[in-house]
Amino acid sequence: VSELPRLNNEDDLAGALLRSAADDAPPTRSRAAVAAALGVSAGAAGLGSAHATGAATKATVASKLGTSLALKVGAVVVAVGTTVAVHHVIVKPPRTAEPHAADVRTARVPAATPIVTIDAAAARQAEPIAKEPVVRQEVAASPRPTRAVHIAPAHAPTHADDAPAPAETSSAATPVAPSLADELALLDSAVSALHRHDAAAALATLDAYDRRFPTGTLVPEATAARIEATLAIGDSSRARELAAQFLADHPNSPVAARVRALVASSPP
Amino acid sequence: MAEPTTLLSKPAASSVSESSLPLVVPRLHVPVVAQDRLRVMFDTNFEFVWRSLRRLGVPSGATDDAAQEVFLVASKRLGDIQVGRERSFLFATALRVASNARRAFARRESRHDDMLDRVVDPAPTPDQLADRARARELLDHVLATLDLDLRAVFVLHELEEMSMADIASTLELAPGTVASRLRRARELFRAEVARLQEAT
Numbered sequence: 001v002s003e004l005p006r007l008n009n010e011d012d013l014a015g016a017l018l019r020s021a022a023d024d025a026p027p028t029r030s031r032a033a034v035a036a037a038l039g040v041s042a043g044a045a046g047l048g049s050a051h052a053t054g055a056a057t058k059a060t061v062a063s064k065l066g067t068s069l070a071l072k073v074g075a076v077v078v079a080v081g082t083t084v085a086v087h088h089v090i091v092k093p094p095r096t097a098e099p100h101a102a103d104v105r106t107a108r109v110p111a112a113t114p115i116v117t118i119d120a121a122a123a124r125q126a127e128p129i130a131k132e133p134v135v136r137q138e139v140a141a142s143p144r145p146t147r148a149v150h151i152a153p154a155h156a157p158t159h160a161d162d163a164p165a166p167a168e169t170s171s172a173a174t175p176v177a178p179s180l181a182d183e184l185a186l187l188d189s190a191v192s193a194l195h196r197h198d199a200a201a202a203l204a205t206l207d208a209y210d211r212r213f214p215t216g217t218l219v220p221e222a223t224a225a226r227i228e229a230t231l232a233i234g235d236s237s238r239a240r241e242l243a244a245q246f247l248a249d250h251p252n253s254p255v256a257a258r259v260r261a262l263v264a265s266s267p268p
Numbered sequence: 269m270a271e272p273t274t275l276l277s278k279p280a281a282s283s284v285s286e287s288s289l290p291l292v293v294p295r296l297h298v299p300v301v302a303q304d305r306l307r308v309m310f311d312t313n314f315e316f317v318w319r320s321l322r323r324l325g326v327p328s329g330a331t332d333d334a335a336q337e338v339f340l341v342a343s344k345r346l347g348d349i350q351v352g353r354e355r356s357f358l359f360a361t362a363l364r365v366a367s368n369a370r371r372a373f374a375r376r377e378s379r380h381d382d383m384l385d386r387v388v389d390p391a392p393t394p395d396q397l398a399d400r401a402r403a404r405e406l407l408d409h410v411l412a413t414l415d416l417d418l419r420a421v422f423v424l425h426e427l428e429e430m431s432m433a434d435i436a437s438t439l440e441l442a443p444g445t446v447a448s449r450l451r452r453a454r455e456l457f458r459a460e461v462a463r464l465q466e467a468t
Contacts, residue, residue, distance in 0.1 A: 007426050007454065014461045017410060020403035021427045026318040030332045034314065038339050040307040217368045252417075252445075 183209070183218045190225050199232035220246070220255040227262050236266045302346050309354050310339055316428075317358050323423040324366035325412060334365045341365075356438045359420075367416055410460045414453055421446055422453035 008018035035041045186209045193202035206226045213219065223246050230239040243263040247256055314335065321334045338361045342349065349357045411419055420439060424430045432450070436443045 003432060004425075004450070004454075006429060007457070012461075013465055014458060017403050017407040017461065018426055020400050020407050021319075021323060023400065023404070024319040024322050024427075025315060026331070026335070030318065030335070031314055034332060034336045034339065035310060037336055038306065038310060038343060039303065040310045215371075217364060217371075 183213050183216045186212065187218050187222055187225065190222070190229070194225065194229055194232065197232070199229040202229040203233070220250055220253045224255045224259050224262070227259055231262060231266050236263075239263060239266060302343075305346055306339070306343050309342060309358070313355055313358050314339075316355065317362055320359060320362050320423065320428070321366050321369075323411065323427055324363060324416065324419060325370045325408070326366050327369070330369055334362070334369050337365050338362050356440065359424075359438055360440075363416060363420055370416075406464065410457060410464070413460045414456055418449050418453040418456065421449040422457065425450055 006018075007014050009015060032041070186205060190202045190205035190209065193199070193205060202225065206222055206229065209216070209222050213222075216222070223242065227239050227242050227246070230236075230242060240263050243259050246253075246259050250256060317338050318331055318335045321331050321338070322328065326334045338358055341361050342354075342358060345357070411423070414422060421435055424435045424438065425432065430438070432443060432446050435441075435450075436446045439446070441449075
């Protein structure tokens with residue numbers, strides 16, 4: 001693949017428009033507000049020490065470990081592979097870092113106790129390279145089992161004292177959170193049902209999802225979950241139909257590989 | 269390809285900056301305080317995430333919240349984000365969030381006749397173009413005509429000035445896919461710009 005000259009060097013309208021984006025940058029207050037909300041402000045000692053301000057306030061609580069919505073976000077992302085990047089996470093065995101161990105059957109096994117190996121020599125070797133805590137944290141690895149995280153019903157926070165209702169996190173001020181949070185909650189509920197081997201409940205929840213979010217962001221993931229649930233009730237021909245339709249509609253979806261693996265692993 | 273094929277294969281940078289990701293690092297399994305990693309990810313990538321969201325179509329008034337959402341997701345997924353793949357994870361998450369935000373914004377505006385025509389009357393004069401803000405507004409309008417998949421590649425190449433190989437790595441796409449999407453995006457971008465000019 002050869003590199004192309006960039007359009008923004010061109011002396012025409014296209015170039016002028018593209019150059020106008022050179023100023024794109026967050027206002028200073030944005031960084032401060034978001035940092036505070038996430039508890040990563042300069043000098044902040046930790047999650048609890050942030051002083052949240054402005055629009056970012058709502059996430060302060062949500063950012064605490066164990067918080068309902070945030071945990072759901074994490075759990076659902078793990079469970080259904082919401083993003084391209086995460087897709088690899090889901091299809092690999094949870095505690096290995098090999099990027100392409102795409103064996104869905106392996107991934108579907110609930111994670112056992114996390115394997116924490118300390119390779120001190122590698123650690124010493126790595127420290128000078130990266131010069132930042134990132135190196136040491138590959139496993140900031142939540143000790144929670146990856147797939148089985150969320151068994152509680154979607155709207156029953158497990159930590160009542162610090163868990164805001166999803167509605168709080170999705171205040172009117174943000175067009176971003178509300179439907180995504182709701183989508184995640186429903187999908188999470190379906191995936192939890194799958195983990196409980198309650199495929200019928202999963203399908204019912206996915207029906208509700210389809211009615212509510214016919215064009216939702218997570219439709220591909222919901223479809224993958226539906227295929228898995230359909231397989232679980234033994235209707236492999238229906239599952240194959242769904243998979244064929246899905247792959248025709250979304251051949252390049254991050255979930256496509258998972259769907260292929262699901263039907264490939266099913267009995268004929 | 270003469271350039272490094274992935275972000276991971278670049279030589280280690282001597283300092284952390286927007287463009288220098290943590291690079292070749294052995295896999296480690298050492299428990300540490302997750303918040304430190306989140307802070308580094310935030311410090312290193314906040315500007316990138318913020319402007320990416322803007323360029324992927326998140327309205328300016330919603331960008332802070334969208335950026336927060338991206339990092340909130342990251343904060344819960346830290347253990348599964350490979351070292352050196354932070355930016356890739358964040359951009360993929362930003363794509364999702366942007367997709368959602370764009371839809372929400374479009375819904376809110378749908379009661380107007382045509383949001384884009386209302387915001388941008390397609391007749392830029394040279395004087396107007398001298399106004400950078402006006403140009404930026406027009407850019408939003410033109411970018412909005414691209415599907416998000418194409419837009420992501422276009423934005424990373426033309427605005428973020430990433431190499432095609434880095435884009436392929438970031439988006440976890442085959443290099444050929446990046447090339448074809450970029451080609452298509454450029455065609456569409458030029459066509460829309462030409463349409464604007466004809467309307468003058």
